[in-house]
């Protein structure tokens with residue numbers, strides 16, 4: 086007799102993001118129960134109803150501001166069980182000019198993209214390590230691959246986050262825990278609303294949802310979503326510094 090193991094619950098941090106919601110739909114479609122985590126979870130009530138009706142899976146909403154790092158441990162303790170997959174979509178880009186001029190805003194960008202997600206994923210990773218299983222997906226960015234004048238505060242925080250995910254993967258590879266790094270280029274979401282983005286380089290949230298689902302299923306390490314971004318970033322990384330500093334990218 087074969088026993089079917091039910092799909093593991095998925096914990097989604099920053100669940101109000103368009104990318105997070107696309108991933109939520111893709112995992113729910115495959116039967117995974119969801120725990121959606123956001124700063125104002127009541128804003129997700131309609132999405133919760135939609136996910137439950139479309140996919141017939143249980144969906145719970147949880148309140149957490151990731152910048153409140155003292156709340157991370159109690160939040161994890163409050164979950165009924167440890168979800169098998171954790172996806173972190175938390176991020177904040179802001180405006181580069183404001184980020185340069187206002188150190189309080191710059192600190193918020195650095196903490197929202199690096200410190201807060203890294204500390205919470207680190208706490209989850211320790212629990213996964215003790216359990217000998219679990220998958221973590223961190224949504225970082227190609228912006229972390231080289232500091233550029235137009236968004237280096239956001240980009241440097243993403244660089245830290247990418248390095249953190251790489252180290253976590255390296256540390257836990259032999260412990261049954263897998264870490265996926267997602268490095269999207271442009272994605273048409275609330276974060277990029279109003280920007281004039283080139284269509285060929287711009288993914289839709291549903292592409293991210295599918296790519297994240299496949300990356301978890303196939304235990305991929307690092308994904309760029311649209312392959313062209315791997316080439317674009319290889320070129321950008323390799324521009325010599327004397328040339329790079331004359332460009333305004």
Ligand SMILES: NC(=O)c1ccc[n+]([C@@H]2O[C@H](COP(=O)([O-])OP(=O)(O)OC[C@H]3O[C@@H](n4cnc5c(N)ncnc54)[C@H](OP(=O)(O)O)[C@@H]3O)[C@@H](O)[C@H]2O)c1
Nearest residue numbers: 099101102103104150151152174175176226271272274276
């Ligand atoms: N869009 C792109 O082109 C692009 C490209 C590369 C990487 N990314 C990354 O993809 C991820 C998702 O971004 P998105 O494009 O979907 O934009 P988004 O809608 O702005 O999503 C970011 C999410 O992070 C949440 N968040 C921010 N600070 C938080 C905090 N302290 N505690 C809890 N939640 C917090 C926001 O919550 P609220 O809903 O409460 O504001 C929002 O739901 C981000 O990490 C972003 O950096 C996006």
